Amino acid sequence: MRRVLAFFAVVIAVSVAIAIxxxxxxxxxxxxxxxxxxxxxxxxxxxxxxxxxxIGDGAAxxxxxxxxxxxxxxxxxxxxxxAEHVDYIAALTRNEPAQKDGVTRLASLVDRRSxxxxxxxxxxxxxxxxxxxxxxxxxxxxxxLNDIQHSIEKxxxxxxxxxxxxxxxxxxxxQTTRWTVWAGVILDFTLLAGAGLLIRxxxxxxxxxxxxxxxxxxxxxDKVKVRTxxxxxxxxxxxxxxxxxxxxxxxxxxxxxxxxxxxxSINDLVLLLTRAANITRVNxxxxxxxxxxxxxxxxxxxxxxxxxxxxxxxxLIDPVTxxxxxxxxxxxxxxxxxxxxxxxxxxxxxxxxLRDGDKVVGSVIIIQAPGNGTPGGAAVATQT
Amino acid sequence: xxxxxxIVDDEASILxxxxxxxxxxxxxxxxxxxxxxxxxxxxxxxxxxxxxxLQLENSDGLELIARLKSGLPDxxxxxxxxxxxxxxxxxxxxxxxxxxxxxxTSPLSRILGEVQRLLAx
Numbered sequence: 001m002r003r004v005l006a007f008f009a010v011v012i013a014v015s016v017a018i019a020i021x022x023x024x025x026x027x028x029x030x031x032x033x034x035x036x037x038x039x040x041x042x043x044x045x046x047x048x049x050x051x052x053x054x055i056g057d058g059a060a061x062x063x064x065x066x067x068x069x070x071x072x073x074x075x076x077x078x079x080x081x082x083a084e085h086v087d088y089i090a091a092l093t094r095n096e097p098a099q100k101d102g103v104t105r106l107a108s109l110v111d112r113r114s115x116x117x118x119x120x121x122x123x124x125x126x127x128x129x130x131x132x133x134x135x136x137x138x139x140x141x142x143x144x145l146n147d148i149q150h151s152i153e154k155x156x157x158x159x160x161x162x163x164x165x166x167x168x169x170x171x172x173x174x175q176t177t178r179w180t181v182w183a184g185v186i187l188d189f190t191l192l193a194g195a196g197l198l199i200r201x202x203x204x205x206x207x208x209x210x211x212x213x214x215x216x217x218x219x220x221x222d223k224v225k226v227r228t229x230x231x232x233x234x235x236x237x238x239x240x241x242x243x244x245x246x247x248x249x250x251x252x253x254x255x256x257x258x259x260x261x262x263x264x265s266i267n268d269l270v271l272l273l274t275r276a277a278n279i280t281r282v283n284x285x286x287x288x289x290x291x292x293x294x295x296x297x298x299x300x301x302x303x304x305x306x307x308x309x310x311x312x313x314x315x316l317i318d319p320v321t322x323x324x325x326x327x328x329x330x331x332x333x334x335x336x337x338x339x340x341x342x343x344x345x346x347x348x349x350x351x352x353x354l355r356d357g358d359k360v361v362g363s364v365i366i367i368q369a370p371g372n373g374t375p376g377g378a379a380v381a382t383q384t
Numbered sequence: 385x386x387x388x389x390x391i392v393d394d395e396a397s398i399l400x401x402x403x404x405x406x407x408x409x410x411x412x413x414x415x416x417x418x419x420x421x422x423x424x425x426x427x428x429x430x431x432x433x434x435x436x437x438l439q440l441e442n443s444d445g446l447e448l449i450a451r452l453k454s455g456l457p458d459x460x461x462x463x464x465x466x467x468x469x470x471x472x473x474x475x476x477x478x479x480x481x482x483x484x485x486x487x488x489t490s491p492l493s494r495i496l497g498e499v500q501r502l503l504a505x
């Protein structure tokens with residue numbers, strides 16, 4: 001971009017220079033043209049002077065011979081015109097010192113000749129033949145006309161020489177102007193062509209950059225689309241997994257709820273024991289029948305809550321533990337339950353070993369206590 | 385045209401999760417909480433498949449399915465329940481009444497698989 005601007009700056013500078021040189025040369029050409037016209041005017045005036053002087057002189061001699069007034073009048077008019085020509089020549093050459101002396105001499109000669117002609121016309125007008133004769137004799141020896149001729153020729157040649165010099169100067173000036181303008185134009189066009197090439201290269205580079213950027217944008221958009229699709233798919237998958245996880249939890253809660261519902265709907269006391277015969281869980285009937293809250297019974301030995309009763313001596317080994325060791329049931333045995341107030345309540349107890357595969361991991365105890373105010377009694381389960 | 389599935393369950397969380405899952409799988413789902421509403425929907429906008437819970441308020445799923453079958457004899461009916469039955473009971477008592485029996489503890493993908501199988505057939 002800077003190079004292009006520099007090119008245009010140079011083009012403008014060259015154009016301004018051409019304009020300045022051209023205006024100056026045109027002004028010089030105009031001045032030269034004025035000088036040419038001036039020189040032509042001087043030449044024309046000298047030719048006019050020569051013609052009028054000879055007309056005046058011829059008309060005066062004719063008047064001497066014929067005495068016709070028209071000849072006299074023509075001579076007087078020609079002399080008058082010749083005097084005007086001399087004035088014009090003097091005015092046109094007033095700024096030319098080289099011509100000044102010549103013009104002064106010419107004017108003097110013209111005055112002398114005009115004075116002679118006027119005296120001749122006057123003498124013929126008064127029919128003074130002697131005076132006329134004397135003037136004509138005197139004139140035969142005079143060389144004024146030749147001097148005037150020479151002066152006019154010299155003046156004319158000088159002006160032609162000046163004209164030639166000024167023509168040559170004008171031609172050189174025109175040539176200089178022509179070459180200046182053409183050189184400037186060629187230089188400008190060359191610079192413009194260079195600027196055009198630079199602009200073309202710059203546009204091509206910008207287009208390449210734009211295309212590359214566009215390509216990158218497209219690629220980025222594609223990547224964003226792909227990534228967005230991946231994220232959307234991952235989000236959908238997470239949503240599905242979340243629903244599935246909630247569903248699994250719900251299923252377990254549902255199952256647990258129903259199991260709890262079933263256990264708590266039994267009016268017999270149900271207890272779950274560990275393999276060491278400690279209480280881990282109880283149903284709602286336990287609290288209703290004995291007043292014990294579940295947390296008060298948790299991890300307590302079952303023997304502190306209920307014991308089997310025997311008509312004879314009690315066995316040495318705890319029958320509940322023994323039944324779990326043996327993996328056998330105890331069905332409908334007499335037992336005593338100790339409620340929260342410490343009162344012993346007669347009941348009937350059943351034990352089912354709690355099996356996990358081929359192992360006994362605890363037991364379920366069901367206790368029916370007629371005295372607990374319900375048709376059933378109590379039930380308990382054990383577990384390791 | 386999306387297949388229309390009618391889900392009946394008295395638990396809002398079941399309706400929400402199952403409905404969202406099947407909708408995501410590309411089905412049009414109508415979820416209702418009572419047998420009465422289920423019959424009303426079935427009459428107005430015939431479902432292509434019915435999934436019903438066993439235990440419903442003032443009714444049960446088997447009874448609802450029996451009533452729906454009278455109007456929609458060719459529509460597959462899935463019984464969904466949290467009550468676990470043994471295989472023998474299912475085979476002897478439920479096979480003739482419902483197209484499929486699924487426990488609520490089953491993963492959703494299995495439910496979807498059954499839905500796709502029944503709708504394809």
